[in-house]
Amino acid sequence: MSAVAVGPELPSDVDRQLEGLPAAELAVGVLTYNNAATVPSVMDAVRKGFEKHFAAAPAVLINADAGSSDATVDRLAEAGLPLVRAHHDAPAVQLGAVPFHGVPGRGAAMRLAVTVARRLGVRALLVLEADVTSITGEWLERLARPVLEQGADLVMPVHARHRYDGTITNLVLAPLVSALLGRRLHQPLSGPRAFSARLLERLVGEARWPESGRSMTDLWIAGTAAGGGLTIHEARLGRWRVESNTRTTDLPTMVAQTLGAVFAMMEEYEDLWLGVGSGSPVPAEGPPVVPSDEPVQIDVDRMVGAFGRGLRDLGTIWEHVLAPDTLGDVLSLETGDPERFRFPDDLWARVVYDFALGYHWSVVYRDHLLRSLVPLYLGRTAAFVLATRGRDAAGVESAVAAVDQSFERQKPYLVDRWR
Amino acid sequence: MTSRGPRDWYKDAVFYEVHVKAFKDANGDGIGDFAGLTESLDYIQELGVDCLWILPMYPSPLRDDGYDIADFNAIHPSYGTVEDFQKFLDAAHARDLRVITDLVMNHTSDQHPWFQASRSDPTSRYGDYYVWSTTDRRFTDARIIFVDTEKSNWTLDPVRREYYWHRFFSHQPDLNYDNPTVRRAMLDVMRFWLDRGLDGFRCDAVPYLVEREGTSCENLPETHAILKEFRAVIDHEYGGDRILLAEANQWPEDVRHYFGNGDEFHMAFHFPLMPRLYLGLRLEDTRPITDIFTQTPAIPAACQWGLFLRNHDELTLEMVTNEERAFMYYAYAYEPDMKLNLGIRRRLAPLLDGDRRRVELLNCLLLTLPGSPIIYYGDEIGMGDNVYLGDRNGVRTPMQWSRDRNAGFSSVESGQLYLPVIADPVYGYEAVNVAAQTRQPSSLLNTMRRLLAARKTSSVFGRGSIEFLRPRNAKVLAYLRRHARETLLIVANLSAAPQPVELDLAAFAGATPLEMLGATSFPTIRKEPYFLSLGPHGFYWFRLERPGDGDEPFGIERTAI
Numbered sequence: 001m002s003a004v005a006v007g008p009e010l011p012s013d014v015d016r017q018l019e020g021l022p023a024a025e026l027a028v029g030v031l032t033y034n035n036a037a038t039v040p041s042v043m044d045a046v047r048k049g050f051e052k053h054f055a056a057a058p059a060v061l062i063n064a065d066a067g068s069s070d071a072t073v074d075r076l077a078e079a080g081l082p083l084v085r086a087h088h089d090a091p092a093v094q095l096g097a098v099p100f101h102g103v104p105g106r107g108a109a110m111r112l113a114v115t116v117a118r119r120l121g122v123r124a125l126l127v128l129e130a131d132v133t134s135i136t137g138e139w140l141e142r143l144a145r146p147v148l149e150q151g152a153d154l155v156m157p158v159h160a161r162h163r164y165d166g167t168i169t170n171l172v173l174a175p176l177v178s179a180l181l182g183r184r185l186h187q188p189l190s191g192p193r194a195f196s197a198r199l200l201e202r203l204v205g206e207a208r209w210p211e212s213g214r215s216m217t218d219l220w221i222a223g224t225a226a227g228g229g230l231t232i233h234e235a236r237l238g239r240w241r242v243e244s245n246t247r248t249t250d251l252p253t254m255v256a257q258t259l260g261a262v263f264a265m266m267e268e269y270e271d272l273w274l275g276v277g278s279g280s281p282v283p284a285e286g287p288p289v290v291p292s293d294e295p296v297q298i299d300v301d302r303m304v305g306a307f308g309r310g311l312r313d314l315g316t317i318w319e320h321v322l323a324p325d326t327l328g329d330v331l332s333l334e335t336g337d338p339e340r341f342r343f344p345d346d347l348w349a350r351v352v353y354d355f356a357l358g359y360h361w362s363v364v365y366r367d368h369l370l371r372s373l374v375p376l377y378l379g380r381t382a383a384f385v386l387a388t389r390g391r392d393a394a395g396v397e398s399a400v401a402a403v404d405q406s407f408e409r410q411k412p413y414l415v416d417r418w419r
Numbered sequence: 420m421t422s423r424g425p426r427d428w429y430k431d432a433v434f435y436e437v438h439v440k441a442f443k444d445a446n447g448d449g450i451g452d453f454a455g456l457t458e459s460l461d462y463i464q465e466l467g468v469d470c471l472w473i474l475p476m477y478p479s480p481l482r483d484d485g486y487d488i489a490d491f492n493a494i495h496p497s498y499g500t501v502e503d504f505q506k507f508l509d510a511a512h513a514r515d516l517r518v519i520t521d522l523v524m525n526h527t528s529d530q531h532p533w534f535q536a537s538r539s540d541p542t543s544r545y546g547d548y549y550v551w552s553t554t555d556r557r558f559t560d561a562r563i564i565f566v567d568t569e570k571s572n573w574t575l576d577p578v579r580r581e582y583y584w585h586r587f588f589s590h591q592p593d594l595n596y597d598n599p600t601v602r603r604a605m606l607d608v609m610r611f612w613l614d615r616g617l618d619g620f621r622c623d624a625v626p627y628l629v630e631r632e633g634t635s636c637e638n639l640p641e642t643h644a645i646l647k648e649f650r651a652v653i654d655h656e657y658g659g660d661r662i663l664l665a666e667a668n669q670w671p672e673d674v675r676h677y678f679g680n681g682d683e684f685h686m687a688f689h690f691p692l693m694p695r696l697y698l699g700l701r702l703e704d705t706r707p708i709t710d711i712f713t714q715t716p717a718i719p720a721a722c723q724w725g726l727f728l729r730n731h732d733e734l735t736l737e738m739v740t741n742e743e744r745a746f747m748y749y750a751y752a753y754e755p756d757m758k759l760n761l762g763i764r765r766r767l768a769p770l771l772d773g774d775r776r777r778v779e780l781l782n783c784l785l786l787t788l789p790g791s792p793i794i795y796y797g798d799e800i801g802m803g804d805n806v807y808l809g810d811r812n813g814v815r816t817p818m819q820w821s822r823d824r825n826a827g828f829s830s831v832e833s834g835q836l837y838l839p840v841i842a843d844p845v846y847g848y849e850a851v852n853v854a855a856q857t858r859q860p861s862s863l864l865n866t867m868r869r870l871l872a873a874r875k876t877s878s879v880f881g882r883g884s885i886e887f888l889r890p891r892n893a894k895v896l897a898y899l900r901r902h903a904r905e906t907l908l909i910v911a912n913l914s915a916a917p918q919p920v921e922l923d924l925a926a927f928a929g930a931t932p933l934e935m936l937g938a939t940s941f942p943t944i945r946k947e948p949y950f951l952s953l954g955p956h957g958f959y960w961f962r963l964e965r966p967g968d969g970d971e972p973f974g975i976e977r978t979a980i
Binding site for chain 2: 162167168250296297
């Protein structure tokens with residue numbers, strides 16, 4: 001195999017593999033990097049899903065691998081589908097410190113899968129993650145059915161997660177991305193998703209793919225679909241469990257990478273969000289799944305303490321990043337008694353928007369800027385936990401929805417200062 | 420007032436003790452007032468303290484500097500009105516400053532209407548408000564406290580023709596706490612001020628509330644029961660963040676009872692520590708300081724010691740041995756006028772001969788030993804005293820704001836001031852004042868601000884345990900303060916000469932000491948003794964930072980995205 005170049009052209013070895021393949025109706029893209037331990041369970045789900053729901057539909061498995069050194073690629077045959085294998089380039093830095101989503105060079109891998117699927121002329125491409133072991137055959141049906149039968153162009157996942165899972169997603173990413181794109185997306189960076197032929201065609205024809213290696217590709221695709229007036233659905237997929245040795249659990253890194261991806265998308269694709277109005281919910285498919293509600297150990301005191309240390313240590317950076325009113329409000333937050341700590345939604349939205357503006361205007365070195373958000377995120381998360389731990393599931397959902405609404409309400413604040 | 424911050428805010432607080440009459444005169448009558456104090460709140464806030472302790476502010480004949488209260492529910496007319504107090508309190512709260520005031524529970528002035536009614540009509544509802552007797556032979560085991568002025572704890576009242584009980588001056592009759600109406604009345608007094616938002620009381624002379632035959636009439640179980648009853652009512656009615664601070668000049672093991680099981684006083688003064696800080700400094704020996712901590716019992720988790728270097732009274736030497744007292748007089752009161760009762764009536768700076776390094780060193784210890792520090796007004800700029808003013812007036816002179824007339828305290832003719840300002844060439848207001856020290860970055864005032872700011876960066880100072888290290892060099896005091904995951908190391912040189920010290924920090928091998936006042940990292944600690952050198956009266960505040968500190972999980976990492 002040879003490396004895939006950026007662009008609609010496919011490497012010759014991939015071209016050769018395509019020549020021998022029959023026409024396909026469905027394609028499954030699996031992006032891998034040293035996932036030998038978990039690929040079998042993903043392949044098992046693929047096989048069962050096709051047997052049960054799409055037995056009559058010709059299908060192809062597309063693998064984009066970042067250079068696995070284990071048996072990942074060999075285990076892909078267990079799906080029982082014709083296989084197209086490709087290797088994509090990944091920046092060396094991402095091979096050393098794998099990004100939050102677990103796949104070095106995910107943007108290039110995604111482009112490869114999209115290009116192959118388009119070449120095959122499929123009606124739908126399902127993209128799966130190789131380290132998500134909670135996948136079942138039903139996921140394929142719930143992702144594909146809206147494309148095949150309901151006219152959806154992009155199907156995004158909604159996982160049933162514990163109320164305190166996904167705090168970056170729930171408190172930062174989802175409200176920010178939803179406010180930007182004008183579509184209420186619950187998990188904009190979660191991996192599994194489905195593309196229609198129309199969206200594939202649009203993407204392959206796009207000259208503005210993000211640079212290889214940037215983590216903003218998923219966001220750009222969602223923005224392109226939303227901005228192009230295409231139909232976005234969500235699919236309820238059930239619980240989300242990852243078994244990965246490569247995904248980081250370092251909070252500053254996660255915050256810097258995920259938020260950095262959003263800010264970079266904002267910077268390079270202003271047309272996808274600047275003029276977009278208020279958000280609308282997207283249709284959701286699949287039966288609601290009750291999230292796990294078992295008690296978890298969250299050290300709220302330490303989180304508030306970390307916020308307090310941020311106030312002490314990062315004030316000089318925040319003075320550059322936050323607007324005076326925002327900074328004043330942040331400094332006024334009472335940290336003396338962690339149990340009574342509060343962080344209002346509107347203030348949080350302004351904090352995140354000020355950071356986006358600080359990134360935009362490069363008021364400080366961008367990596368420092370992104371990492372200095374961590375104590376604020378910890379404070380906001382602690383306040384969220386404190387405010388919701390006595391609530392039922394509906395109460396938690398409404399608290400999350402209130403964060404979304406704050407970001408939407410404050411968007412003019414961002415737009416006014418961006419230009 | 421709405422509740423602000425944690426209920427145990429006093430554990431992290433730095434207190435600032437102030438006389439209303441001495442701080443700022445806004446109405447030009449030569450006496451400080453609440454309007455003046457309100458004008459001065461920016462200064463107090465910028466100093467970096469958290470809570471003001473206001474000395475008695477009530478109407479009084481002032482025969483005991485206000486500790487003889489004639490009306491609990493009003494303000495002394497020289498200081499303003501209840502409305503002025505309310506404005507002051509609201510302005511303080513707006514700056515996140517809390518306020519506690521002195522309250523004398525044990526007795527009133529003989530001018531108080533309660534006493535006047537009690538003496539004139541024994542059958543009135545006030546007839547039993549005080550401790551009356553037809554004989555002066557009761558409670559004979561109780562000592563006389565003011566032996567210089569009082570011959571007995573009983574005085575015959577010519578109006579009622581009965582004896583009344585008083586543990587202090589004869590013009591201060593003791594209230595009868597066996598009378599439930601008196602207890603209710605005192606609770607109503609407390610409610611009067613707490614309803615206005617006051618954050619608590621410094622309760623004067625608490626050991627003497629109840630009398631029983633055959634006892635010393637001090638620290639009785641009945642007294643503790645009443646104090647617990649008061650505490651429970653205040654906690655219940657005001658949400659639990661109003662505090663009671665006990666004045667009980669006793670040994671720590673005796674004061675310990677005033678904390679109860681965390682259900683009596685929130686705080687009490689640590690009286691014996693203070694003279695031992697001065698002793699240790701003068702002897703250049705750490706033992707007086709470390710010894711007193713071995714004699715200090717543990718207190719309930721919700722309670723706190725109040726630490727101080729100086730206050731409005733004489734530097735009391737009741738809690739030292741005769742030998743130590745003789746040395747203290749030799750070292751710190753070499754002129755007879757400097758002594759008063761069993762103590763020394765001088766301010767901090769002149770006690771230390773105006774030596775900046777020693778003043779800073781004692782403040783370092785005040786701010787880093789376990790407890791909540793109390794700073795006496797004016798000591799933050801090194802104000803002097805005037806031992807010739809009589810009683811304790813020499814340490815209660817007007818605050819020195821500037822080199823303007825009357826030190827900027829008042830616009831009145833200087834002869835009309837309640838006390839003259841300090842005007843000597845060393846400590847006088849032209850040399851020592853707020854305005855000058857504000858402008859000078861290296862002034863004592865600015866150093867105090869930096870020390871207080873550094874103290875605020877860690878809850879260890881107010882909440883941590885203490886563990887003394889035992890270096891061979893007994894001139895160097897070194898101790899660890901620990902709370903939760905944080906450890907601080909304080910090292911202080913009690914000597915006037917530079918000192919080396921080797922500390923056994925093997926348990927912290929791998930940690931890096933970060934000096935907190937200059938944010939300088941020192942060499943990493945190894946198994947071998949850690950060597951430091953200190954300048955004369957020098958000190959270090961270190962935070963011991965281990966590799967990986969802060970890496971403990973919050974519980975959200977694995978699933979944060």
